[in-house]
Amino acid sequence: MRSQTSLGFEVCVGVCVRWGRPGLTVCCGSGFQALVLTALLVTLGVLAGLPLEELAEMLLPLAFVATLTAFIFSLLLYLKALLAPTSALAPGGNSGNPIYDFILGRELNPRIGSFDFKYFCELRPGLIGWVLINLALLMKEAELRGSPSLAMWLVNGFQLLYVGDALWQEEAILTTMDITHDGFGFMLAFGDLAWVPFTYSLQAQFLLYHPQPLGWPMASVICLINAVGFYIFRGANTQKNTFRKNPSDPRVADLETIPTATGRQLLVSGWWGMVRHPNYLGDLIMALAWSLPCGTSHLLPYFYLLYFTALLVHREDRDERQCLQKYGLAWRDYCRRVPYRIVPYIY
Ligand SMILES: NC(=O)C1=CN([C@@H]2O[C@H](COP(=O)(O)OP(=O)(O)OC[C@H]3O[C@@H](n4cnc5c(N)ncnc54)[C@H](OP(=O)(O)O)[C@@H]3O)[C@@H](O)[C@H]2O)C=CC1
Numbered sequence: 001m002r003s004q005t006s007l008g009f010e011v012c013v014g015v016c017v018r019w020g021r022p023g024l025t026v027c028c029g030s031g032f033q034a035l036v037l038t039a040l041l042v043t044l045g046v047l048a049g050l051p052l053e054e055l056a057e058m059l060l061p062l063a064f065v066a067t068l069t070a071f072i073f074s075l076l077l078y079l080k081a082l083l084a085p086t087s088a089l090a091p092g093g094n095s096g097n098p099i100y101d102f103i104l105g106r107e108l109n110p111r112i113g114s115f116d117f118k119y120f121c122e123l124r125p126g127l128i129g130w131v132l133i134n135l136a137l138l139m140k141e142a143e144l145r146g147s148p149s150l151a152m153w154l155v156n157g158f159q160l161l162y163v164g165d166a167l168w169q170e171e172a173i174l175t176t177m178d179i180t181h182d183g184f185g186f187m188l189a190f191g192d193l194a195w196v197p198f199t200y201s202l203q204a205q206f207l208l209y210h211p212q213p214l215g216w217p218m219a220s221v222i223c224l225i226n227a228v229g230f231y232i233f234r235g236a237n238t239q240k241n242t243f244r245k246n247p248s249d250p251r252v253a254d255l256e257t258i259p260t261a262t263g264r265q266l267l268v269s270g271w272w273g274m275v276r277h278p279n280y281l282g283d284l285i286m287a288l289a290w291s292l293p294c295g296t297s298h299l300l301p302y303f304y305l306l307y308f309t310a311l312l313v314h315r316e317d318r319d320e321r322q323c324l325q326k327y328g329l330a331w332r333d334y335c336r337r338v339p340y341r342i343v344p345y346i347y
């Protein structure tokens with residue numbers, strides 16, 4: 001299956017990515033295949049006696065190594081951008097201040113041959129590492145207490161769904177801000193390789209040392225909250241992605257739109273007519289569902305929800321400024337017709 005994205009590169013969904021230049025094709029299997037392959041290898045390893053649960057006691061040194069790796073990696077990327085750039089330069093990472101540019105990243109899509117580092121790192125090592133750490137924590141809990149708790153199952157299940165979905169819908173990342181706008185520097189490399197696996201697994205880490213009693217009625221309510229969040233998140237992202245790829249696709253052709261001077265249109269009905277960032281709303285509702293199994297006695301499991309709210313509010317503000325610059329009056333019209341940013345009638 002092939003689809004032409006508005007970004008000028010071609011995607012054979014799930015198999016390879018061909019960037020703008022002719023003959024430049026990445027074929028390294030889909031992200032979802034990478035997840036399944038990892039699951040198979042880990043299962044075989046565990047059956048052969050690999051003590052995966054021991055990972056639970058090595059998180060701090062591993063996080064240190066991941067941070068160091070991200071630092072060295074981004075230093076090499078910075079030098080590569082100076083000596084042998086292979087892609088366009090990022091708008092934000094070329095100020096001339098070496099520290100600032102090292103952090104934000106000079107190149108937009110650094111590559112070696114056809115291998116795109118940002119596209120690879122954004123999805124695979126961090127997300128797959130995150131679910132592996134969660135699994136190790138679940139196995140450790142089983143070793144310590146005889147079986148994993150319901151709360152641990154929920155956290156593992158919800159986050160596996162999120163990661164599996166991201167890798168299944170891998171192509172959708174091509175229209176996100178990180179890929180289209182941000183450079184690949186220390187901030188993103190650290191975020192992808194260290195921050196995501198070690199802090200996004202905080203709820204499972206908390207549950208290992210603070211077991212929580214969770215009954216089925218409360219667990220059902222939490223599952224419902226996660227399902228609502230996932231429905232909004234996936235619905236909004238798919239709607240925008242489908243529309244950006246092909247505005248006449250029958251699934252989005254009936255939606256109301258605002259024309260812009262650039263020739264592109266803005267959706268003003270469907271999910272994108274409810275608030276200006278419905279995908280953030282869904283993501284935040286899921287973040288709440290991931291913390292609730294940990295009870296309400298500690299703040300630590302809510303760290304992700306708090307950090308994520310700050311990240312998305314800042315990101316939303318950044319995106320609004322970029323869209324205003326890109327679309328001018330049409331964006332003002334959109335803001336007038338859809339006045340709320342993330343949460344209807346609140347924000
Ligand atoms: N778990 C995590 O840690 C994180 C998750 N995320 C998630 O990643 C996903 C992507 O987020 P992000 O890249 O920030 O932003 P979006 O996917 O929301 O992309 C914003 C872009 O969408 C386009 N757009 C905005 N409004 C409209 C409209 N009405 N109609 C059509 N197009 C519109 C504009 O680009 P253009 O017009 O140029 O197409 C805009 O720049 C989100 O679901 C977010 O929740 C993000 C950060 C961290």
Ligand SMILES: CC(C)=CCC[C@@H](C)[C@H]1CC=C2C3=C(CC[C@@]21C)[C@@]1(C)CC[C@H](O)C(C)(C)[C@@H]1CC3
Binds near residue numbers: 122123162165166
């Ligand atoms: C503190 C710090 C250094 C933050 C850097 C931010 C990064 C951790 C995030 C920026 C955008 C991200 C996205 C995802 C993970 C977190 C980072 C890298 C994402 C891959 C998670 C899964 C989603 O389904 C997604 C594919 C939409 C998402 C894309 C953005």
